[in-house]
Amino acid sequence: MSQYKAYEVVEVTDKQYQGSVVEKSEDDLSDGELLIEVLYSSLNYKDALSASGNRGVTRHYPHVPGIDAVGTILDSENPQFPKGQVVLVTGYDLGMNTSGGFGQRIRVPASWAASLPSGMDPATSMRLGTAGLTAGLCVDALLKNGLQVDHGEVLVTGSTGGVGIIAVGILAKLGFQVVASTGKPEAVQLLKTMGASEIIDRHEFGEPSSRPLLAERWAAAVDVVGGDTLFNVIKGLKYGGSVAACGLVQSPMFQASVLPFILRGVNLLGVDSVELPLIEKERIWSKLAGDWKVGALDQVCTEIGLDQLEASLATILSGGAIGRFLLNLQR
Ligand SMILES: NC(=O)c1ccc[n+]([C@@H]2O[C@H](COP(=O)([O-])OP(=O)(O)OC[C@H]3O[C@@H](n4cnc5c(N)ncnc54)[C@H](OP(=O)(O)O)[C@@H]3O)[C@@H](O)[C@H]2O)c1
The missing domain is CATH 3.40.50.720 (NAD(P)-binding Rossmann-like Domain)
Known part of the structure; x- marks a missing residue:
């Protein structure tokens, strides 16, 4: 049984929600063909809603938010996705009602996983993220x-x-x-x-x-x-x-x-980025790695660890965020 760290949100009293960094077990993850060690996730407005108890986004708590993640496949039941491959997961049900990228492990269907586009490193993919x-x-x-x-x-x-x-x-x-x-x-x-x-x-x-x-x-x-x-x-x-x-x-x-x-x-x-067919997501990711590559991304991105999530999510909810937050799960 492998343990990992995650930012878990619980309902402490009626309609009062609180997040904290806890130890979780891989056994508690939902079913899926790919077990992934998350390298990076990012913070999106929807994550701030999920982390603050918005039932339109997340129906059940305790819950680990994080609607996007990039990571290395640790275990695979799908021959198209070998162990060790780095994949990108955004949208579908990740981080909504499936344990998300604010944890060091996710388990997802192979149909949610996109290849990292050539020319893009994992950190850059999440500097961009769902946003x-x-x-x-x-x-x-x-x-x-x-x-x-x-x-x-x-x-x-x-x-x-x-x-x-x-x-x-x-x-x-x-x-x-x-x-x-x-x-x-x-x-x-x-x-x-x-x-x-x-x-x-x-x-x-x-x-x-x-x-x-x-x-x-x-x-x-x-x-x-x-x-x-x-x-x-x-x-x-x-x-x-x-x-x-x-x-x-x-x-x-x-x-x-x-x-x-x-x-x-x-x-x-x-425009919907969540349920869009994977092939369309991959088409846009290739453009983001190619002709549409945005410079100065590091200047508009703040790197944080799990322990800084709470404050950063509050900044997003208040409309005060400037640019992107990159969540480094290896810190
Ligand atoms: N359709 C999709 O697939 C999809 C995917 C991703 C995000 N979204 C949605 O897109 C929106 C933005 O997401 P995000 O991740 O970019 O959020 P974000 O980082 O929190 O940025 C939202 C920005 O909107 C402005 N703002 C905040 N409150 C406002 C208000 N009351 N009136 C006017 N402007 C306000 C602020 O910018 P300024 O201070 O510069 O005005 C704020 O930084 C969210 O509603 C999110 O749910 C949709």
Whole structure:
């Protein structure tokens, strides 16, 4: 029976949740063909929800969160995945109702495991993590809908967060003029380092507006915020423009009218990184390791150990995070 360390969240009293680092046994892991020694995981908004008792994300506690992980296969029942191979797992049920990457071991179905793309090391894969994959999917959706560099400015909301900051980096690398919306004036320099050409205050978008349409400004947008922000972004898209919507940090609900859609032909593109077929995830990971490789990732990423998880998750939940957190399980 092998023991390993994990950050486990328990319900201490009714609706009060607390996490701590505990010793767990491999025998308690769920069934799956691959037993993996986790090298790195990362922190995502959904992890912060899971770690704080959000039953929409995680139904049962005690629970080990962590919706993504990279690690070495220790034991395999699938000949396509030999022992010693390094694999990447993001989404599906990992860290939601299956023990996740905030532990030194996971056991998962082989159908969840992607090969690490060539040219990408394990730490970089989790500096990007689910946030990077999602940013890549948003950019991919916009490009598939015809976005070109000469169409004009592309807006990224929640731009200092995990998805936002990597979306800024990818779009800038592809030559787009990126406008980053943020609530953190102290992060202006960092956003410029990632390639943003202009930084704007997120409060410009955050309030409800009675105007049916706004001035046409955005060729496209990546929105992680939802709520009134998303509707204001839709109202400010140029004719034929698209917004890739992937998040809900302001609100999962938003009011809308059909006017921007029927007067300007704009597009609202939904992006999901969780249940997406593995082959599509691998396609985006290859791009992230190749043409879409984002520089300065280490500057927007803080490396932490299990003992620093609680504080970092609280920062994410309060909307105060800047960039990404890389969780090193070997520390
Ligand atoms: N669809 C998918 O597959 C998928 C995958 C990954 C993430 N997501 C979702 O995408 C969103 C972002 O995830 P993340 O990991 O990037 O989160 P994050 O690192 O916590 O970043 C979110 C950012 O949003 C901004 N923000 C926070 N609260 C806000 C508010 N009340 N109003 C407006 N802006 C606010 C902040 O940036 P500024 O201070 O710079 O404005 C914050 O840093 C989450 O809702 C997450 O669930 C979806």
